[in-house]
Amino acid sequence: MAVIFERTKGLTDAQTHYCPGCTHGIIHRLVAEVLEEMDQCGNAVGVAPVGCSVLAYNYFNCDMHEAAHGRAPACATGIKRVLPDHTVFTYQGDGDLASIGTAEIVHAANRGEKITVIFVNNTTYGMTGGQMAPTTLIGEKGTTCQGGRDPELHGYPIRIAEMISTLTGAVYVERVRVDTPAEVRKAKKCIRKAFEVQKAGLGFSMVEVLSTCPTNWGKTAPDALQWLRDNMVPYFPVQNFRDVDIEAAKEEK
Amino acid sequence: MAKILMKGNEAFGKAAITAGCRHFFGYPITPQSELPEYLSRELPAIGGTFVQAESEVAAINMVYGAGGCGARVLTSSSSPGLALKQEGITYCAGAEVPCVILNVVRGGPGLGSIQPSQSDYFMCTRGGGDGDYRTPVYAPSSVQEACDMIQDAFDVAEVYRTPVLVLLDGMIGQMMEPVDFDRPRKQREIPAKDWATTGTKGERKPNIINSLYLSPEILEEHNYHLGRKYDLIEKEEVQVEMDRTEDAELVFVAYGTMARVVKNCVEDLREEGYKVGLIRPKTVWPYPYHAFDEIPACKDLFVIEMSMGQMVEDVKLGSNGRHNVHFYGRPGGMVPEPKEIVRRAKEIMGGVK
Ligand SMILES: Cc1ncc(C[n+]2csc(CCOP(=O)(O)OP(=O)(O)O)c2C)c(N)n1
Numbered sequence: 177m178a179v180i181f182e183r184t185k186g187l188t189d190a191q192t193h194y195c196p197g198c199t200h201g202i203i204h205r206l207v208a209e210v211l212e213e214m215d216q217c218g219n220a221v222g223v224a225p226v227g228c229s230v231l232a233y234n235y236f237n238c239d240m241h242e243a244a245h246g247r248a249p250a251c252a253t254g255i256k257r258v259l260p261d262h263t264v265f266t267y268q269g270d271g272d273l274a275s276i277g278t279a280e281i282v283h284a285a286n287r288g289e290k291i292t293v294i295f296v297n298n299t300t301y302g303m304t305g306g307q308m309a310p311t312t313l314i315g316e317k318g319t320t321c322q323g324g325r326d327p328e329l330h331g332y333p334i335r336i337a338e339m340i341s342t343l344t345g346a347v348y349v350e351r352v353r354v355d356t357p358a359e360v361r362k363a364k365k366c367i368r369k370a371f372e373v374q375k376a377g378l379g380f381s382m383v384e385v386l387s388t389c390p391t392n393w394g395k396t397a398p399d400a401l402q403w404l405r406d407n408m409v410p411y412f413p414v415q416n417f418r419d420v421d422i423e424a425a426k427e428e429k
Numbered sequence: 430m431a432k433i434l435m436k437g438n439e440a441f442g443k444a445a446i447t448a449g450c451r452h453f454f455g456y457p458i459t460p461q462s463e464l465p466e467y468l469s470r471e472l473p474a475i476g477g478t479f480v481q482a483e484s485e486v487a488a489i490n491m492v493y494g495a496g497g498c499g500a501r502v503l504t505s506s507s508s509p510g511l512a513l514k515q516e517g518i519t520y521c522a523g524a525e526v527p528c529v530i531l532n533v534v535r536g537g538p539g540l541g542s543i544q545p546s547q548s549d550y551f552m553c554t555r556g557g558g559d560g561d562y563r564t565p566v567y568a569p570s571s572v573q574e575a576c577d578m579i580q581d582a583f584d585v586a587e588v589y590r591t592p593v594l595v596l597l598d599g600m601i602g603q604m605m606e607p608v609d610f611d612r613p614r615k616q617r618e619i620p621a622k623d624w625a626t627t628g629t630k631g632e633r634k635p636n637i638i639n640s641l642y643l644s645p646e647i648l649e650e651h652n653y654h655l656g657r658k659y660d661l662i663e664k665e666e667v668q669v670e671m672d673r674t675e676d677a678e679l680v681f682v683a684y685g686t687m688a689r690v691v692k693n694c695v696e697d698l699r700e701e702g703y704k705v706g707l708i709r710p711k712t713v714w715p716y717p718y719h720a721f722d723e724i725p726a727c728k729d730l731f732v733i734e735m736s737m738g739q740m741v742e743d744v745k746l747g748s749n750g751r752h753n754v755h756f757y758g759r760p761g762g763m764v765p766e767p768k769e770i771v772r773r774a775k776e777i778m779g780g781v782k
């Protein structure tokens with residue numbers, strides 16, 4: 177019998193622990209497919225964060241580090257400096273990257289560290305039960321902002337892709353969403369580009385992925401996708417913030 | 430090789446390079462900044478990497494990443510910086526990532542002073558990160574000894590897969606002394622780094638550097654495993670110098686820079702006919718508790734520290750109630766003076782002879 181679709185070799189056959197309808201699983205799959213297609217599984221070292229994707233090291237079929245909360249970009253820096261010819265990536269949630277780890281992400285990007293960052297923005301701290309994140313939208317409820325996020329009290333949701341794209345060392349920054357098949361395909365292209373930028377040695381690359389948390393949002397999976405479209409996309413525009421022509425840049429180098 | 434006259438902090442950097450270390454991640458802080466300055470110049474010249482991190486937290490997490498790839502990797506700092514590194518040190522201990530960490534201690538607490546001090550003894554020997562872990566801690570007394578120990582520390586880190594600390598102070602960091610970098614060292618068999626994350630090449634299962642064990646049963650087993658390793662280190666790696674302790678009625682206990690000062694006091698008191706000696710721990714974890722079984726004539730132990738008295742707790746453990754334990758120390762970056770130490774020792778021994 178002909179095989180027309182199979183599990184990507186970029187993932188192990190471990191069953192993931194993600195909640196039904198959570199888009200972490202889709203994003204894992206995209207990263208893994210790109211690693212496989214670029215023939216990097218045997219040459220990659222990934223860094224798992226603290227957050228719902230803390231067990232990512234069990235799922236990606238490559239060497240992995242589990243880093244302290246927020247420190248994945250620093251850990252990846254150490255790895256990349258020892259193994260400059262390897263593909264090094266981090267996979268981080270918004271609590272991890274945009275809160276406790278803001279210094280590490282800003283400085284890794286600013287150093288132009290040749291790593292790829294997959295930033296999963298679901299506007300909440302999923303793992304610890306839906307507390308307010310730096311990305312929680314105005315009015316959005318969390319267990320630590322039960323009346324909804326109030327900018328007077330909590331400040332404003334941080335736009336990470338915009339912020340990182342101001343840094344010279346960040347050569348490729350794009351925000352994507354994974355709420356429809358077409359968007360998922362676009363997201364994959366961007367993830368691939370981010371890894372290609374790294375492979376070409378051009379600098380820091382990051383893809384911010386708008387993701388869902390049906391469990392903490394208290395929504396069904398389809399409603400969560402709709403909520404992402406209605407609420408996240410207007411505040412977190414899905415677009416390219418910093419691009420690079422890989423071939424031209426390689427020549428310039 | 431002939432001896433070269435070098436400033437402590439720079440010599441520590443050269444010792445690391447001599448030991449095969451090619452990766453340094455750090456953040457400036459007095460009184461150790463000459464070390465990153467030196468390595469920022471020397472490491473790139475030999476194909477190594479120097480990264481000035483954005484913070485001590487980032488630096489130690491870079492070390493964690495690099496060490497997990499099997500590299501010989503160093504970081505250094507001074508007291509408030511080491512406090513920040515504790516996060517990464519416990520991760521390295523938990524994930525069994527070898528690395529070497531130098532702490533050139535200054536006065537505390539808080540921002541304190543930049544003068545030499547020994548007040549990080551608790552932070553270094555008891556940990557400061559979370560969990561049941563230990564780190565070997567070397568406590569050299571001279572620039573030469575520091576350089577020898579730094580080289581050994583890289584081996585010990587890899588033999589046991591553990592972070593190793595070298596406890597220095599601003600005095601040793603700042604002084605100039607002649608150093609020989611080719612002194613014979615204990616030959617150790619370094620186990621293969623088959624655990625390191627260097628890419629599977631499609632030839633083996635993925636390696637994972639990790640300290641997360643969600644099942645308490647498995648985490649308990651991991652802690653027992655670490656505990657057995659620490660037992661072995663206590664058995665194999667403890668180092669102490671005993672100076673004229675066989676017939677000593679009063680035995681000083683001091684380490685690092687303070688032991689150098691006390692050595693002169695022992696000299697002077699011996700000349701005056703006092704039976705005194707010195708126990709100098711060269712490792713402060715594992716601590717040489719056995720030394721206190723080997724001082725048959727001793728009635729009084731006299732602990733001298735550049736702190737309010739931190740090691741004195743280990744001395745009491747070692748003595749286990751068999752001796753009178755006295756303490757004299759000065760905190761905040763003040764160094765106890767020989768004449769004050771001698772005067773107090775004489776008081777303990779019943780006045781002037
Ligand atoms: C130093 C530290 N502080 C806090 C925590 C608790 N903690 C675990 S996950 C998490 C939030 C993760 O949220 P996010 O990065 O958005 O990922 P998600 O779970 O939403 O995928 C927090 C605060 C921790 N493990 N370590």
Ligand code: SF4
Pocket residue numbers: 193194195197198199200228298302303388389390391392
């Ligand atoms: S808690 Fe939210 S982010 Fe975490 S796995 Fe469940 S749905 Fe996904």
